Amino acid sequence: MITGTKVLKHLDNLMERRPVTAQIQLDNFCNNFCSYCRYVGMPSKEKRSITLDEFKEYVRILLNMGVKGFILTGGEPTLSKDFDNITAWLEENEIPYGINTNFNVLKLIKPRYLKISIDGYDADSYKAVRGIDKYETVIRNLETYLKWKKENGVKTAVGIQKLGLDVEECRRFYEAHKHLDVDYFSFRPVESVRHSYYDTNDEKPVIAFLESLRQTDRRVQINYKYYQLRTCFEKCYGNFLQIAVNPNGDVIYCCHKSNEIVGHLTDPDILKKISEYDTNMETCPVPCRMTGPNALVRDMETSTNDSMFI
Ligand SMILES: C[S@@+](CC[C@H](N)C(=O)[O-])C[C@H]1O[C@@H](n2cnc3c(N)ncnc32)[C@H](O)[C@@H]1O
Incomplete structure (x- = not known):
């Protein structure tokens, strides 16, 4: 998650207006059909995956940019198609990546x-949101991964995600997976x-519930955006801190x-x-995801001429 303060660890990027994080869409197809997914309209005339060679070229360009x-x-x-080769190459070269x-x-x-998007808490609720009967498969995969992780001393931070729609759903999600x-x-x-979603849905009960849950289990993360649900910007001030590449x-x-x-990423003047x-x-x-960085960069750009007095 990019928050405004994380960016402060990369002051050079911030001052030189260079991306910190690159989001790479390895392909343009999915095996889930999530009701809320905003990517459903992705231009995907034909199925496309990034090949290992393309990926290496893109990563080299992005590293040169400062990513x-x-x-x-x-x-x-x-x-x-090349997922296994791509992740093996990233690991061999110790290039930090998340998925x-x-x-x-x-x-x-x-x-x-x-980060595993699960959303559901049983087979029916999973299918209702994700349009496919795969809840048991995901949980089995997750358990296998966690066992392997422990046995091999792997440091990966494993998270499971739910879109926090209402209190009862969040409660069930937590109870099913705690x-x-x-x-x-x-x-x-x-x-x-x-x-528009929050014009008709009140977020306060969900936030109050998540805050109380976090008191008992620090693994519960309340995305910072819950506190900035209606924050709009007149321009995307921090856009330069990220770069997104399609397949x-x-x-x-x-x-x-x-x-x-x-x-195109290979354009010299991209x-x-x-x-x-x-x-x-x-x-x-x-x-x-730019809500935090946008606020930070806007404040920097619009700070008054007394910014040297703190
Ligand atoms: C589009 S998915 C792609 C990766 C993968 N297929 C997955 O399911 O996580 C990336 C992330 O976008 C999130 N996402 C998509 N549409 C969203 C929306 N309208 N509001 C919030 N998150 C959304 C998903 O929950 C997921 O975590």
Whole structure:
């Protein structure tokens, strides 16, 4: 998760307006059909996976730009053809990466973090949200992974994610999985255009519940965006801190805007193209992963001329 303060660890990137995190969509297809997924409209005329050679080229370009961490996503990243070779190459070269996956397919990998979107708490609730009967498979995969992780002293932070819709659902999700040796439970707010979801849904009971749960189990993470659900920006101030690449190697304005192609990663002037690109903030999901960084960069850019007096 990119929060504003995390970015302060990478002051050079911040001052030189270079990306800290690259989000790479390894493919454009998925084996789940989530009711809430904003990527459903991804331009995917034909199925496409990034090959190992392409991936290596992209990562070299991104490292040269100053990128520190790579998020593998999709579609569903574990389905991409060269997934095993790509993760093995990242690990051999000690390149920090994390992965967002539904884990319907077991992968014994060693990312910095492995975040598994589960959403459900039993077969029916899983199917209701994710459109497929795979709850038992995911839990089995997760248990196998956790056992392997322990036996091999693997440091990967393993988290399971639920979109925090209402209290009862969050409670059931926690109760169903609290016995698992995961490192964190990620409860995440719904991201919708102009926060439309939260115009009709009150977040306060969910936040109060999650806060009380966290008192008893520190593994419960309340995504910081819960506290900024309606924060909109007139421009994406911190966009330069991330870079998102689709399976064709195109740079998209951000991972939320698959249809807005800014250029190709191999374009020598791609950073300039990104900086000159203007997006319509009215179409942005709110909140978004840039909510924290946007606030930080906006404050820096608009700080008054007494900023030297603290
Ligand atoms: C599109 S998925 C791709 C990776 C993988 N297939 C998965 O299921 O995690 C990436 C993340 O986006 C999140 N996501 C998609 N649409 C969302 C929305 N409208 N609000 C909040 N999160 C969303 C998913 O929950 C998931 O954690």
